[in-house]
Amino acid sequence: MISWWQSLTFARRSGAILLALIVLAALFGPAMATDPVSQNLDRVLRSPSLEQPLGTDHLGRSMLARLVHALQLSFSLALLSVLSAAAIGISLGLLAAWRGGVIEAVLTSIADAVMTLPVLLVVLLFSAFAQGEFWSLYVGLSFALWVEYFRVSRATIKATLVSAPVESARMLGFGNLYLLRRHLLPELAPVVGTLMLFGISTAILALAALGFVGVGLRPPTPELGVMMIELFPYYEEAPWLIASPVVTLGLIMLALALLGGRKEMP
Amino acid sequence: MSAPELKVQDLAVKDGKGNWLVQPCNFTLKPGVALSIIGGSGSGKSLLVHAIMGSLAPGLRASGEIRLGNAASRAEDAAGRRPWWGHTLAMLPQEPWLALNPSMRAGKQVAESYRYVSHARMDMAQARAKARSDLDQLGVAAADGKYPFMLSGGIAQRVAFAATRAGGAQVVIVDEPTKGLDADARDNLLTVLQSVLQNGGSVLTITHDMHVAQVLGGDIMVMRDSNVLEQGPAQQVLENPQHEYTRALLAADPEHWPPATPGQGTGKTILQARGLGKRYGAHTLFSGVDLEIHAGERIAISGPSGAGKTTLGNMLLGLVPPDQGSITIAPGLNPLKLQKLYQDPVSAFAPRLTLKQAFDDIIRLHKLSPATLPRLLARLKLDEALLRRLPSQVSGGELQRLALARILLLSPALIFADEPTSRLDPISQQETMDLLLEMAAANETAVLLVTHDRMLAGRTMHRQIAIQHA
Numbered sequence: 001m002i003s004w005w006q007s008l009t010f011a012r013r014s015g016a017i018l019l020a021l022i023v024l025a026a027l028f029g030p031a032m033a034t035d036p037v038s039q040n041l042d043r044v045l046r047s048p049s050l051e052q053p054l055g056t057d058h059l060g061r062s063m064l065a066r067l068v069h070a071l072q073l074s075f076s077l078a079l080l081s082v083l084s085a086a087a088i089g090i091s092l093g094l095l096a097a098w099r100g101g102v103i104e105a106v107l108t109s110i111a112d113a114v115m116t117l118p119v120l121l122v123v124l125l126f127s128a129f130a131q132g133e134f135w136s137l138y139v140g141l142s143f144a145l146w147v148e149y150f151r152v153s154r155a156t157i158k159a160t161l162v163s164a165p166v167e168s169a170r171m172l173g174f175g176n177l178y179l180l181r182r183h184l185l186p187e188l189a190p191v192v193g194t195l196m197l198f199g200i201s202t203a204i205l206a207l208a209a210l211g212f213v214g215v216g217l218r219p220p221t222p223e224l225g226v227m228m229i230e231l232f233p234y235y236e237e238a239p240w241l242i243a244s245p246v247v248t249l250g251l252i253m254l255a256l257a258l259l260g261g262r263k264e265m266p
Numbered sequence: 267m268s269a270p271e272l273k274v275q276d277l278a279v280k281d282g283k284g285n286w287l288v289q290p291c292n293f294t295l296k297p298g299v300a301l302s303i304i305g306g307s308g309s310g311k312s313l314l315v316h317a318i319m320g321s322l323a324p325g326l327r328a329s330g331e332i333r334l335g336n337a338a339s340r341a342e343d344a345a346g347r348r349p350w351w352g353h354t355l356a357m358l359p360q361e362p363w364l365a366l367n368p369s370m371r372a373g374k375q376v377a378e379s380y381r382y383v384s385h386a387r388m389d390m391a392q393a394r395a396k397a398r399s400d401l402d403q404l405g406v407a408a409a410d411g412k413y414p415f416m417l418s419g420g421i422a423q424r425v426a427f428a429a430t431r432a433g434g435a436q437v438v439i440v441d442e443p444t445k446g447l448d449a450d451a452r453d454n455l456l457t458v459l460q461s462v463l464q465n466g467g468s469v470l471t472i473t474h475d476m477h478v479a480q481v482l483g484g485d486i487m488v489m490r491d492s493n494v495l496e497q498g499p500a501q502q503v504l505e506n507p508q509h510e511y512t513r514a515l516l517a518a519d520p521e522h523w524p525p526a527t528p529g530q531g532t533g534k535t536i537l538q539a540r541g542l543g544k545r546y547g548a549h550t551l552f553s554g555v556d557l558e559i560h561a562g563e564r565i566a567i568s569g570p571s572g573a574g575k576t577t578l579g580n581m582l583l584g585l586v587p588p589d590q591g592s593i594t595i596a597p598g599l600n601p602l603k604l605q606k607l608y609q610d611p612v613s614a615f616a617p618r619l620t621l622k623q624a625f626d627d628i629i630r631l632h633k634l635s636p637a638t639l640p641r642l643l644a645r646l647k648l649d650e651a652l653l654r655r656l657p658s659q660v661s662g663g664e665l666q667r668l669a670l671a672r673i674l675l676l677s678p679a680l681i682f683a684d685e686p687t688s689r690l691d692p693i694s695q696q697e698t699m700d701l702l703l704e705m706a707a708a709n710e711t712a713v714l715l716v717t718h719d720r721m722l723a724g725r726t727m728h729r730q731i732a733i734q735h736a
Contacts, residue, residue, distance in 0.1 A: 164613035167585065172628055172676065173602050182627070186618040 015258025022252055026075045029068025036065040036222045045238045054244050057227075058234055066222040067244055073223055074252075077134070078203035081141035082196050088142065089149025090188065094180075096150070097157035108154075111147045119144040123206050124215060132218040137210070141203050148199070152191055160187050197260030201253055208249055224249050268466035269297040269436030270335025270354060272318075277330035277341055279313045279322065288314050290330060291494045293487060295437065295468045300459070300484030302471045302500070304515065306691040307661055309489040311472045312360070315439050318470075319357050320344030334437065352383040352433030358440040362426035366414040372425045373397050373410035379432030386434070400428045404458060420451025427458060436467045444475050445689060448570065448718035456481050474691040476519050480504055488512045518692035523725040526564070533561030536596050536679050536712055537582060537604075543590035544577055551577060552733045553590060559680060562710040564703070566723035569733040575716045578733060579606070579682040582714070596679075605673035607702075609685040611665040614672075615657035621668060622653040628675055642671050646701055663694025667701060674705055680712045688717070699726055 008016070030036075040060035048055045054063035096104040114122070119141075126140025127133075160166060166183050174182075204224075210216030211225025219226055224245045231242040272295040279288040288310040295301050303311045317328040321344070328341035334354060339346045347355070359365050367375055373394065380386070380393035388396070401407050404424045409417055417425065423443065430438065440459070444452045452475075459469050459482060473479060479486050479500060487497040488509065495509045507513045516522070536559045543553030551574035559565065559582075567575045580586040582593060583604050595601070608614040615624055629636055643650055646667045652660055660668065666686055673681060683702065687695035703726060706713045717723050723730055 164608055164610075165616045168606065168608065168614045169616070171583070171585075171602075171604075171606060172672070173631060174627070178627070178631075182619055182623075183616050186616070 011258050015255050015260075018251060018255035019259055022071065022248075022255060023075065025068055026071035030065075030072050033065035033068050034062050036061060036069040037220045045234060045241070047238070048240060055238065055240055057231060057241055063241060063244055066227060067248060069222040070224050070227060070245065071248065073217075073221070074204045074207055075200075077138060077141070077207060078200045081138050081145060081203050082199040084138075084142040085145035085199065086149045086192060086196060089146040089151075090153045090192065092146070093150045093153030094157055094184070097154045097161060098176075104154075107150070111150050114144070114147045115151075117144070119202055120206050120209060123210060127210060127215055131215060134217070137207065137216065141206065144206075145199050145203065148195055149192065152195060153188055156188055156191060157184050160184055194260045197256050201256040204249070204252055208245075269468045271296055271333075272355070272437050272468065272470070273333040274318065275331045275333070277314065277317055277328065277332065279310070279317050280327050280329070282325045282327075286492050287326065288317065289493050291487075293485075293497060295470055297436070297466050297468050298463055300463055300469045300471065300482035300500075301487065302473055302479035302482055302484070303487045303489060304473060304476065304479055305489035305495075306474065306515075306693055307663065308491075310492040311489050312441055314489075315357065315441060315470065315472060317341055319351070319355065319439065320347040321357075352379065352435055353385060354435055355437045356430045356433060356435035356439070358423075358427055358430045358438065358443060360441045360445065362423040363414060363417075363419065365426050366422060366429075368414050371411055371413060372417065372422075373401060376400055376425065376428045376432050379429050383433035397428070397432065400432065401425065404428055405454065418451075420447050420454065423447065423451070423455060424458065427455075431462075437470070438462060438467060439470045439472075441472045442474070443471065444473060444478055449720065450570070452478070474515075476504070476516060476692070488515070515692055518696040520695075520719060520721040520725050523696070525724065526726055526728060528728055533563065533710060533712075534596065535560055536599065538594045539582060539591065540594075541591035542578065542581060542588050542593070544574055544581065544586070545589055555591070555731070555733060557582070557731060559712050559714065561679065561712055562707065563729075564706070564713045564715070564727045566715045566717060566727035566730040567733065568717075568720065568723055568730050573733050575733065576684050579684060579714055579716055582680075583682055599679060602676055603679040605676060605678040605681050607666070607669055607673065607681060607683040607686045609688060611662060611669045611686075612657055614669045615665075617657060620654060620656055621660070624657075625653060625672065625675075628672060632676065634675060638675065639671075642674055645705070646671050647697070661694075663690050663698060666690065666694075666698050670698070670702060670705070674709075677709055678711055680714065681706060682714045682716075684716045685718070686715075687722070688719070695722075 005013070038061065040056070042060065043056055044058050044060045046052060046056045052062055052064065054067060057063055057066070092107055096107045122144035123137065123140035126143065127136045130136040160183055166179055169179060169183060207216060207223070208225035208228070211223045212229050214229065216225055217223045219230060227245040228242060235242045274291070274293050276290040276292065277288070278286065278290040281287055291314070293301065303314065305311055313322065313326070316322045318332055322328055328344070330341040332339050332341055332347070334350060366372070376397035377390065377393040380388055380396045381390055398407070398410055401410050404427070406421050406424045409421050409425050414422055443455055447455065456478065459471070462469055469482065471478060471482060483500045485497060486500045486503040488495045488503065488511065490511050496503060496507065496512050503512065504516065507516060539555065539557040542555040544551040555578060567578060569575050577586055581588050583606055584601060615621070625639055628634070629639065640650060648664060648667055648671065652664060652668065657665060681702070686702065687698050690698060699722070702713065705711070715723065715727055
């Protein structure tokens with residue numbers, strides 16, 4: 001574990017620390033913070049103070065509480081959709097690479113078709129079924145994201161299946177399950193890991209974008225994009241308010257990019 | 267124009283912990299005279315030339331001085347030697363396939379060196395013309411419009427060599443240029459290197475092929491375990507070696523092995539093949555191959571490169587279906603009894619799995635007794651501690667013996683050995699071959715060997731089958 005940490009570059013270490021802090025805030029923040037939706041119209045648009053470290057918004061709600069709740073929401077939805085997308089993508093990739101023929105042709109054409117649509121558009125299409133619902137966003141995100149896992153795992157598995165190590169393992173009498181466990185999945189893991197980090201950032205960004213244009217989750221749900229559009233009218237009077245969701249979103253993107261970023265040259 | 271003299275003084279390489287990887291050494295590379303560094307794998311030969319180039323991996327530190335003509339550079343100052351690259355000093359790395367850009371046609375890669383590296387400042391059209399004439403001179407004119415993956419090893423080597431030379435460098439370093447090449451490709455490459463020498467260039471070659479050192483002549487330097495053991499004129503070192511290790515290295519050449527007794531196998535028939543043929547598209551690899559393999563027999567498959575030697579072996583193992591003919595395995599023989607040793611032992615193991623895990627998995631799968639393994643490893647002179655490592659962390663010779671141990675666990679009736687020693691130095695080659703033959707003899711295992719080394723085949727196998735292009 002320690003040697004693994006030492007093998008990371010400075011950039012990846014900083015990314016990991018930053019992400020860990022953000023995730024900790026998302027995990028434990030909501031339990032410690034106050035109610036994110038309770039209003040107090042006597043004290044709106046307050047500047048940061050000891051009691052309210054990030055100030056209060058136009059309805060007197062605690063910005064800190066809203067922010068940590070928004071973080072939790074974004075992360076859980078993003079993680080859920082990325083995990084589902086990866087599970088579906090890898091399974092279908094495995095199926096296509098292993099069986100080949102018509103199955104592969106059909107799956108590849110579907111994947112290519114989905115690939116032509118921008119992620120945001122796919123999520124928008126799905127969210128049109130049930131606007132502002134958590135599940136429609138989840139299904140939309142998963143559907144937009146599975147394609148890359150499918151393509152990557154299909155290509156990797158196809159190459160690994162014809163490689164000499166697999167050939168020799170087969171000759172030694174090992175079955176398909178063993179090949180999957182010892183040869184195919186270990187090859188896939190590092191690639192899929194990086195893809196998942198990028199997938200999470202895509203999902204969080206898409207979610208915020210939809211919230212911002214008003215087709216994602218609905219107010220009063222604390223969500224980064226929703227918060228941005230709500231606080232947008234007050235940016236001249238209380239710039240620190242809109243700054244907090246924007247900076248938070250920026251930090252999440254930075255942490256994920258640093259962590260998943262370019263590997264060291266061998 | 268003759269090459270500047272390359273003079274190396276007290277050049278040494280240490281790793282980050284201060285261990286010597288190359289002990290301080292001195293030598294001079296004179297124009298028109300070849301210098302060959304010979305020695306086993308892991309002796310520091312490649313590190314030495316990387317230290318000269320200034321292309322050591324991060325974490326390794328070089329010390330000493332390198333002089334090229336009138337210019338001098340401290341070995342630590344790797345960046346200071348960058349301006350020499352291509353113009354005066356050039357290196358052809360191991361595995362030319364990997365040195366070429368896979369997405370660019372061969373001729374264009376050579377032209378790029380003329381256009382951007384050479385001091386002649388020519389435009390692309392001129393550079394293309396120069397590149398074409400170079401490739402023509404090297405006898406690979408047909409490679410001009412092809413991508414690297416379409417080229418055979420020997421041809422890719424010559425293309426990479428043309429690209430290396432196009433910058434105008436007169437001092438050329440070549441790292442194991444003949445690894446994995448058949449005799450014809452090797453002789454071709456030697457002719458090319460000799461012509462560089464005749465034109466006043468100088469060539470520093472790393473090799474473990476004694477034949478290469480002998481043909482190039484000049485001086486020889488022998489290395490082992492980071493030390494230079496011996497250096498001197500080629501003839502003197504080869505004919506009257508002073509150091510024991512040099513003698514062992516020379517004696518390990520298949521030329522000096524005792525010849526095998528030729529003969530036909532008489533044991534139980536393992537496998538029978540009739541009229542085998544294979545073609546790829548319109549191109550026929552071979553046809554009408556008849557073969558019968560008996561227990562305990564040793565057979566070499568010989569033929570020019572690209573004739574389908576490996577394909578034939580794979581076909582007998584059932585890995586490739588034949589286009590014509592039939593293969594009959596002796597009734598009652600489990601297909602698991604037919605096993606294969608790979609040319610590159612690294613490719614026989616799962617790359618991210620420790621060797622221990624790989625062996626445990628086999629023992630569990632076939633319900634073998636766990637006590638067999640230590641005994642087998644001891645017979646193959648392998649340390650059990652090696653098992654804790656990943657395949658990439660074990661030397662080629664040891665890994666090839668581990669691969670042998672793995673298939674011996676299944677007590678095979680036939681081992682198809684696909685150039686099992688072409689990537690090993692002579693001493694590991696002899697060790698590996700001896701052990702393979704010893705274990706095969708003890709278990710009445712038949713051995714089918716593919717090799718481009720006619721001497722090796724003659725010295726170890728009972729009979730040869732030749733395949734030719736139909």
